[in-house]
Amino acid sequence: MNGFDFDLTGARLSALRSGALHWAGEGCLAVSDLHLGRSERYARRAGALLPPYEVEETLARLDADIAACRPRTVICLGDSFDDAEAGALDDRAALWLARMMAGRRWIWIAGNHDPGPVALAGEHLAELALGPLVFRHEAVPGATGEVSGHFHPKVRLAGRGIPCFLVDRARAILPAYGTYTGGLFAGDAALCGLMGAGALAILTGRAARPMPMPRGRNGP
Amino acid sequence: MRALPTPFRDWFAARDWQVHPHQQALLDRADAPAILLVAPTGGGKTLAGFLPSLVELAAGDRPGLHTLYISPLKALAADIRRNLTRPVEEMGLPVRIEDRTGDTTYTRRRRQRADPPHILITTPESLALLLSYEDAPRIFAGLSRVIVDEVHALAESKRGDQLMLCLARLETLAPGLRRVGLSATVEDPAAIARFLARHPDPCAIVHADPGPDPDIAMLTTASAPPWAGGGGRYAIPEVLAEVRRHRITLIFHNTRAQAELFFRDLWLANDEALPIAIHHGSLAREARERVEAAMVRGDLRAVVCTGSLDLGIDWGDVDLVIQVGAPKNVKRLVQRIGRANHRYNAPSKALLVPANRWEVVECQAALDAVRAHDLDGDPRGPGPRDVLCQHILIVACSGPFDSGALYAEVTSAGPYAALSRAEFDACLDFCATGGYALKAYDRWQRLMLRGGLWTLRDPRAARDIRMNLGTITDAEMVKVRWQNRLGGAPLGEVEESFASTLTPGETFLIGGQVVRYVGLREMALEVAPAPGRDPKIAVYSGTKFSTSTQLSERILRMLGQDAWPDLPRATAEWLALQRAVSRLPVADRLLIETFPAERRAHLCAYGFMGRAAQQTLGLLLTKRMEEDGLHPLGFVSTDYATLIWGLDEVPDPAALFDRGRLREGLDGWLAGNAVMKRTFRNVAIVAGLIQRNQAGARKSGRQATFSSDILYDTLRRFDPGHLLLQVTRDEAMRGLVSFSRIEGLLARIGGRIDHLRLPRVTPLAAPLFLEHGRVPVDGAARERLVEETAARLMAEAGLG
Incomplete structure (x- = not known):
C-alpha cells in the first residue's frame, strides 16, 4: 500500500496516496469532501453543463481503496453531497454505493454542504468518537486526536498544486476526495492557525510523500 | 461621382480641405452591400467610413439607429465620438452620436436601448451584449450601415469571428444592411473582404494611396547589444537623444515587462526631465486615460508602450516610432511605423532597436522586407466552433429560435460559410445538453425545444451567459x-x-x-x-507573437552568407564565433546541438519555425524522450530554436525526428500536456463550460473554483470524442501547435540532420537559457525530483 504512516494520539494511521486515511488497527477508512453531484447542481441552477462523470470517477477511486483496505468501517467526513437534490444519486451510482456499503459500518458525518441525512443507508452523525480519535467535518481549535476535512488543503510544489493531508501532533486534515473540488493552499492563514509547529503536509498523487507544511510562502 | 451636399462642401472649403479620392470612392459606392477600404494609418479612414452615413442623415429627420460603428478598443470609441461630433455640430447636422462600451453607465445604456442615437459607436462585445436582449429586433430594425474599424486586427482573433456572427444576426434584423470595413495595409485584402462580406455577396476593395515609403533604419548605438535577454536598455542614451531631437516619439515594446523595465531605466537617465509616460494593457484604466489625455494635449515628448497602442487614437504629432525588440512580423512593423507622421504625403520615420545580438539579425531581415514591400501573414482558418457555441447561447438569451433559420444565418458569416449542418448541430447540442456521450442532463438541459423553437430552460441563465460574454481569455x-x-x-x-x-x-x-x-x-x-529598491522582474507579459515564416526564411538566407557587412560588428562576430565552435543553421538542414550545462543534459534544435511551432516540437520531442526513457525535465522555445533539458543525454537526436513517429506523437496528442490544457481552458471559457463570472458568486472564490485541468482530464478519460476536445485540438493545431510548420520543416530538410556533440553551451544556444515560458515535462524525471525535493526538505527540517 502506497501510504505514509504516522501516529496521532496513540493511533497508528496511514495517509494513502489517493487522499483516503487508513486506520488499519480499527479496520477503518476515512475520506472527506466527496462533493458528489456537484455537476448536477450546476446544471440544475442553470449554470454550465459540466462533464457528468465526476460521481463515477470519485466512486471508482473509493471502490479501489475499499477493495485494497477491506475496512470494517468507512467514515465520510462531510460535504459528501453538494446539496439535498444531489443526494438523490442516479440508480447506477446509488447501486454502486450500496454495494460498497454492504457488510460494513458506514458513517456519514455532516458537513456544511450536506443538507442533513440523505436517503441512503448508513449512520448520519455530527461527529464520531472512536478510540482515541474524534472524526468531524471542520477542525475545532484546541481539539486533540481530531480527524477532519473541509479545507481541501493543497501545496504548491514543482509548479503544481497538489492536494495534501496536513498532520501535526493533535490533528489530521484530509484533502478533498471528490473530483470536482478546488483547494486552499496550505500557506493560508486559516490553516496556519490550526496546525502546530512541525506540522507535515503529506502529498497525494503517485505516492504519499511527506514534507514540512509550508507557511506563508505558498500563498496567496 | 456623387457630389457632396452644400453644408459638407462649405465645411471642407472653409478648412481648405480636399476630399481624398478614397473618401470619394466610398461615397460613390455607398449602396454596395459590402466594401473594404485599405488605407495606411492616418489616411482619413474614419471620415471615409462615416461620410456616406452623414450625407444620408443630413438629408432629413430620420428616427432611430442608422449607423453602427465597431471599434476594437473602448478608448477609441469615446475618441471617435468626440472627433465626429465636432464637424457634425459645425455643419449643424441633425445627427445624434453616442458611444457605448463596458464603461458606459447603466442608466445611459438603458436609455440607449429605449431611444437609440443615429450613430452608435461601440465594441464587438458591447454589440454582442445588445444582441442578447429581447428588444434587439426593435433596436436594430432601421439599421442601415455598419462600419468595422481596424477590421484587419479583428480578423486575427476570435473577436472578429464573434463580430461576423453578430453582423449575420444584424442582417436578419435589418435586411439590406450595408457593411464597410476599414483596414490597414495587409498582405491579402481579398481574404479580409471574404471575412467581412455576407456570404456569398461580393465585396468591393478600395485601395487608398499608400503614400511614400517609410524612412526606417536600425538605431546605431555606442555599446553593442547584450549577448542575450531583452529590453534594449543598452540603447537608452541613443533613444533619449532621439526623443530630444523629435517632437513626439512612440517607443514600442513587445511585452509589458520589457516596457516597464525600459521605462524605469529611461526615466533614471532622463536628466532633463523630458515628459515621458508609459502605456500598456496591464495598467489601470485611469492611468492609461491620463496618458492618453496628456498625449492629446501635446504635453508628452515620448510614450513607452506595447501593442495597447497598435490601434488607436490618431495622434497627429508623432514624428518618430522606435521599435525595441525584433518586430516578429513585417506587417505589424509596417502598421506601427505608420503611427508616425500622419501628414498624408510625408514619409513615416522609424528606428529599430534589437534587444540582443540575435535580434540584430532579425531586425536586419525585417528592414530588408519592409524595403521590398514584402508583407507576411498566415491564412486564417475557419470560424472556431467555441465562438459559435457562445453565439448560440447569446441568440437564445434574446428569444426562442429556429435551428434551421439560425444555421442559414450563421453560414452567411464569412468565417462560417463552410460550416456543415452536422457541425452546427453538434454545437447546438453542446449548448442544449452539454453534448456528452452520457446523457445526464435530460432534466436540466440548458436549452429546450418548445413548440419547435429552442429556448432557455431557465431564464435566469441569461444573466450568467451575458456576464461571461466575449472571447478575450487572457491569463487570470x-x-x-x-x-x-x-x-x-x-x-x-x-x-x-x-x-x-x-x-x-x-x-x-x-x-x-x-x-x-x-x-x-x-x-x-x-x-x-518602495522607491530605490531593486525590483523583482515582473513576468506578466503581453501577447507573444511567432516570427513569421517569411521573416524566418529571410533570416536563414542571411545566416548562409560568408560574411555580414550589413550587421553591426558585435553581431557579425557572434555569428562567426558560432560558426567556429559549432555551425550556423542553414535552410535545407536541421542543426541539433547537445551539450551539458547546469548539471543537466541539454539538446538544442534550430528549426526556425516560429515560437508556436518550436513549442510543439518541444512537446513532441519530450513526449518521445519520455517514452524512450530519456528523462526529459522541461523545454523552452524561441522563434528559432527549442532547448530541452533532462537527466540523461540523448545519444541519437536524429532518431527523434522520424516523421512517422512525430505524427504518431501528434495523433496521441490529447495527452495531458500544459499547452493543450491552456488551449482547452480558453475554449471552455468561450464556449461557456467554464464561467468566469457568476451572479452572487462567493467572494473568496478559491474553494468554489476547481481547475479547468480537472475538466480536461475528466473529458479525456470518459468522453474523448467530445466537441470541446475537438475544438481544442483544431485550435492548438492552428495556433499554439502550428503542426503545419513542423511538416514544412521536415519537408525542407528531407532527413538532413546534423548532430553536434559539444562540451558546453554554444553562442547561439545561450539566449535560450534566459527565456521565460519554460514548460515542465510531467514525467518520470519530475516525479524523481518531487521525491528528492520532499526528502531534502524533510532532512533539512530534521524530520527525515
Missing part, C-alpha cells in the same frame, strides 16, 4: 492597488501566476514604480511604495 489577472491608507487606488494588474510567486516584502515594477507586496486582500494585491 490579479488587480494591484495601493494599500488602503494610501487610498486603495488601482495601479493595474498582474498575472495570477506571477502574483503567486510573491512573498510579502518582495518588490516589483508596475507603471514605472517600484512597489512592495504587502498582502492579498479581497483578491487584490496590496502594495506600498
Whole structure:
C-alpha cells in the first residue's frame, strides 16, 4: 500500500496516496469532501453543463481503496453531497454505493454542504468518537486526536498544486476526495492557525510523500 | 461621382480641405452591400467610413439607429465620438452620436436601448451584449450601415469571428444592411473582404494611396547589444537623444515587462526631465486615460508602450516610432511605423532597436522586407466552433429560435460559410445538453425545444451567459492597488501566476514604480511604495507573437552568407564565433546541438519555425524522450530554436525526428500536456463550460473554483470524442501547435540532420537559457525530483 504512516494520539494511521486515511488497527477508512453531484447542481441552477462523470470517477477511486483496505468501517467526513437534490444519486451510482456499503459500518458525518441525512443507508452523525480519535467535518481549535476535512488543503510544489493531508501532533486534515473540488493552499492563514509547529503536509498523487507544511510562502 | 451636399462642401472649403479620392470612392459606392477600404494609418479612414452615413442623415429627420460603428478598443470609441461630433455640430447636422462600451453607465445604456442615437459607436462585445436582449429586433430594425474599424486586427482573433456572427444576426434584423470595413495595409485584402462580406455577396476593395515609403533604419548605438535577454536598455542614451531631437516619439515594446523595465531605466537617465509616460494593457484604466489625455494635449515628448497602442487614437504629432525588440512580423512593423507622421504625403520615420545580438539579425531581415514591400501573414482558418457555441447561447438569451433559420444565418458569416449542418448541430447540442456521450442532463438541459423553437430552460441563465460574454481569455489577472491608507487606488494588474510567486516584502515594477507586496486582500494585491529598491522582474507579459515564416526564411538566407557587412560588428562576430565552435543553421538542414550545462543534459534544435511551432516540437520531442526513457525535465522555445533539458543525454537526436513517429506523437496528442490544457481552458471559457463570472458568486472564490485541468482530464478519460476536445485540438493545431510548420520543416530538410556533440553551451544556444515560458515535462524525471525535493526538505527540517 502506497501510504505514509504516522501516529496521532496513540493511533497508528496511514495517509494513502489517493487522499483516503487508513486506520488499519480499527479496520477503518476515512475520506472527506466527496462533493458528489456537484455537476448536477450546476446544471440544475442553470449554470454550465459540466462533464457528468465526476460521481463515477470519485466512486471508482473509493471502490479501489475499499477493495485494497477491506475496512470494517468507512467514515465520510462531510460535504459528501453538494446539496439535498444531489443526494438523490442516479440508480447506477446509488447501486454502486450500496454495494460498497454492504457488510460494513458506514458513517456519514455532516458537513456544511450536506443538507442533513440523505436517503441512503448508513449512520448520519455530527461527529464520531472512536478510540482515541474524534472524526468531524471542520477542525475545532484546541481539539486533540481530531480527524477532519473541509479545507481541501493543497501545496504548491514543482509548479503544481497538489492536494495534501496536513498532520501535526493533535490533528489530521484530509484533502478533498471528490473530483470536482478546488483547494486552499496550505500557506493560508486559516490553516496556519490550526496546525502546530512541525506540522507535515503529506502529498497525494503517485505516492504519499511527506514534507514540512509550508507557511506563508505558498500563498496567496 | 456623387457630389457632396452644400453644408459638407462649405465645411471642407472653409478648412481648405480636399476630399481624398478614397473618401470619394466610398461615397460613390455607398449602396454596395459590402466594401473594404485599405488605407495606411492616418489616411482619413474614419471620415471615409462615416461620410456616406452623414450625407444620408443630413438629408432629413430620420428616427432611430442608422449607423453602427465597431471599434476594437473602448478608448477609441469615446475618441471617435468626440472627433465626429465636432464637424457634425459645425455643419449643424441633425445627427445624434453616442458611444457605448463596458464603461458606459447603466442608466445611459438603458436609455440607449429605449431611444437609440443615429450613430452608435461601440465594441464587438458591447454589440454582442445588445444582441442578447429581447428588444434587439426593435433596436436594430432601421439599421442601415455598419462600419468595422481596424477590421484587419479583428480578423486575427476570435473577436472578429464573434463580430461576423453578430453582423449575420444584424442582417436578419435589418435586411439590406450595408457593411464597410476599414483596414490597414495587409498582405491579402481579398481574404479580409471574404471575412467581412455576407456570404456569398461580393465585396468591393478600395485601395487608398499608400503614400511614400517609410524612412526606417536600425538605431546605431555606442555599446553593442547584450549577448542575450531583452529590453534594449543598452540603447537608452541613443533613444533619449532621439526623443530630444523629435517632437513626439512612440517607443514600442513587445511585452509589458520589457516596457516597464525600459521605462524605469529611461526615466533614471532622463536628466532633463523630458515628459515621458508609459502605456500598456496591464495598467489601470485611469492611468492609461491620463496618458492618453496628456498625449492629446501635446504635453508628452515620448510614450513607452506595447501593442495597447497598435490601434488607436490618431495622434497627429508623432514624428518618430522606435521599435525595441525584433518586430516578429513585417506587417505589424509596417502598421506601427505608420503611427508616425500622419501628414498624408510625408514619409513615416522609424528606428529599430534589437534587444540582443540575435535580434540584430532579425531586425536586419525585417528592414530588408519592409524595403521590398514584402508583407507576411498566415491564412486564417475557419470560424472556431467555441465562438459559435457562445453565439448560440447569446441568440437564445434574446428569444426562442429556429435551428434551421439560425444555421442559414450563421453560414452567411464569412468565417462560417463552410460550416456543415452536422457541425452546427453538434454545437447546438453542446449548448442544449452539454453534448456528452452520457446523457445526464435530460432534466436540466440548458436549452429546450418548445413548440419547435429552442429556448432557455431557465431564464435566469441569461444573466450568467451575458456576464461571461466575449472571447478575450487572457491569463487570470490579479488587480494591484495601493494599500488602503494610501487610498486603495488601482495601479493595474498582474498575472495570477506571477502574483503567486510573491512573498510579502518582495518588490516589483508596475507603471514605472517600484512597489512592495504587502498582502492579498479581497483578491487584490496590496502594495506600498518602495522607491530605490531593486525590483523583482515582473513576468506578466503581453501577447507573444511567432516570427513569421517569411521573416524566418529571410533570416536563414542571411545566416548562409560568408560574411555580414550589413550587421553591426558585435553581431557579425557572434555569428562567426558560432560558426567556429559549432555551425550556423542553414535552410535545407536541421542543426541539433547537445551539450551539458547546469548539471543537466541539454539538446538544442534550430528549426526556425516560429515560437508556436518550436513549442510543439518541444512537446513532441519530450513526449518521445519520455517514452524512450530519456528523462526529459522541461523545454523552452524561441522563434528559432527549442532547448530541452533532462537527466540523461540523448545519444541519437536524429532518431527523434522520424516523421512517422512525430505524427504518431501528434495523433496521441490529447495527452495531458500544459499547452493543450491552456488551449482547452480558453475554449471552455468561450464556449461557456467554464464561467468566469457568476451572479452572487462567493467572494473568496478559491474553494468554489476547481481547475479547468480537472475538466480536461475528466473529458479525456470518459468522453474523448467530445466537441470541446475537438475544438481544442483544431485550435492548438492552428495556433499554439502550428503542426503545419513542423511538416514544412521536415519537408525542407528531407532527413538532413546534423548532430553536434559539444562540451558546453554554444553562442547561439545561450539566449535560450534566459527565456521565460519554460514548460515542465510531467514525467518520470519530475516525479524523481518531487521525491528528492520532499526528502531534502524533510532532512533539512530534521524530520527525515
